[in-house]
Amino acid sequence: MAWALTPLTEEQREVQRVAREFAEREIAPFADQWDREQHFEPSIVAKLGELGFLGMLLPEQYDGLGLDMLTYLVALEEIATVDASIAVMMSVHNSLPTQMILRWGTDAQKERFLRPMARGDLLGAFALSEPDAGSDAASLRAQAVRDGECWVLNGTKAWVSSGPAAGVIVAMARTDSPGDRRGARGISAFILTPDLPGFHVGKKEDKMGLRASPTVQLVFDNLRVPAGNLLGGEGSGFIYAMQSLDNGRLGIAAQAIGIAEAALRNASRYAGERRQFGKPIKEYQAIQFKLADIATRVSAGRALLHAAATAKDRGEHVTQFSAMAKLFASETAMAATQEAIQIFGGYGYVKDYPVERLFRDAKVTEIYEGTSEIQRIVIARELYSRGGN
Numbered sequence: 001m002a003w004a005l006t007p008l009t010e011e012q013r014e015v016q017r018v019a020r021e022f023a024e025r026e027i028a029p030f031a032d033q034w035d036r037e038q039h040f041e042p043s044i045v046a047k048l049g050e051l052g053f054l055g056m057l058l059p060e061q062y063d064g065l066g067l068d069m070l071t072y073l074v075a076l077e078e079i080a081t082v083d084a085s086i087a088v089m090m091s092v093h094n095s096l097p098t099q100m101i102l103r104w105g106t107d108a109q110k111e112r113f114l115r116p117m118a119r120g121d122l123l124g125a126f127a128l129s130e131p132d133a134g135s136d137a138a139s140l141r142a143q144a145v146r147d148g149e150c151w152v153l154n155g156t157k158a159w160v161s162s163g164p165a166a167g168v169i170v171a172m173a174r175t176d177s178p179g180d181r182r183g184a185r186g187i188s189a190f191i192l193t194p195d196l197p198g199f200h201v202g203k204k205e206d207k208m209g210l211r212a213s214p215t216v217q218l219v220f221d222n223l224r225v226p227a228g229n230l231l232g233g234e235g236s237g238f239i240y241a242m243q244s245l246d247n248g249r250l251g252i253a254a255q256a257i258g259i260a261e262a263a264l265r266n267a268s269r270y271a272g273e274r275r276q277f278g279k280p281i282k283e284y285q286a287i288q289f290k291l292a293d294i295a296t297r298v299s300a301g302r303a304l305l306h307a308a309a310t311a312k313d314r315g316e317h318v319t320q321f322s323a324m325a326k327l328f329a330s331e332t333a334m335a336a337t338q339e340a341i342q343i344f345g346g347y348g349y350v351k352d353y354p355v356e357r358l359f360r361d362a363k364v365t366e367i368y369e370g371t372s373e374i375q376r377i378v379i380a381r382e383l384y385s386r387g388g389n
């Protein structure tokens, strides 16, 4: 199979082994059924919490494992190899809301939310997108108006992963006024809980892939949020969201590499078993070349991801690196799953074999947390802003 080009430490290999065994034991036997039935399995959240996998990047002070980014991504890849729906839940939770509260929350907010989030008692979600604000997220329209000790929110957030299961949602809304629009600087971040009056779970999307990860609209109808739930500075929410997406994109890259690795394993195994014209199809060079190309891309994608994670762990600015890792890994996942289906022939096109689900799951990695076009824009912008021409 494809290997990590940078050697992992003993601790990283141990976390990888724990993740792999957990995924094989607790997720693999059910993944196809959950996909077919669009079933979100809450017991997995509790079990991931017990393992510490929902507080991987949180300090021990908040019941987290206090791990570095690379170790977290190694674990995430293992989960994604078995079930990309569980991986996105884990990625969003660890990379976005927990990190946002840790980085910009008050002591009171950290005390209230981080321990239950690390233990898996509160699952986190991230609500930036809206029906009319996707790539151009700064054009979002959900409006927050201050009313005494509360903010009152109205609007609709779209595509919220884990939305109906979440106990904490970091949501972005405008706090500038219609007469004084401030663009991205008019957006603030709020910590929402589903018990707040005026919080409603709206339409559930019927998706092509990631069907065991519920994706919903959230509707705010005069949603009253205590003023103490504003996260960080008023007007800073969009900046927080963009900075957090540097982490998020590394998580999605790990998810994509996990999907591609699963495609490689399945295709190479099948090529050894399937016989046509009197011999296993792996003996045909046409099939060998496909496997060689997938293996090369998976290893290159993983190397880029690990390099980006290591840079992040050194405290470097990784906006460009994480966009590159996400872009390359997601295109690798698409290419690998498409070729895996080709190697399976007709059997790749039906649900009896796993590559059909992998293909459907791979596509969204080119779309969410910034489409591939947006990653290219980010990469090019960074070229110029970092002393380019």
Ligand SMILES: Cc1cc2nc3c(=O)[nH]c(=O)nc-3n(C[C@H](O)[C@H](O)[C@H](O)COP(=O)(O)OP(=O)(O)OC[C@H]3O[C@@H](n4cnc5c(N)ncnc54)[C@H](O)[C@@H]3O)c2cc1C
Pocket: 092, 126, 127, 128, 129, 131, 132, 133, 134, 135, 136, 158, 159, 160, 161, 162, 207, 210, 215, 364, 367, 368, 369, 370, 371, 372, 373, 374
């Ligand atoms: C399964 C799923 C889960 C998601 N989970 C979350 C979540 O948890 N939280 C959340 O906030 N969001 C989430 N999203 C939303 C996701 O981030 C957006 O779908 C994504 O950012 C793209 O926005 P859009 O769908 O509105 O597409 P659009 O922005 O309308 O883009 C349409 C097309 O135009 C292209 N395009 C747009 N602008 C440009 C440009 N300037 N230059 C070149 N091409 C451009 C795009 O690349 C794309 O190909 C999720 C989406 C999906 C599908």
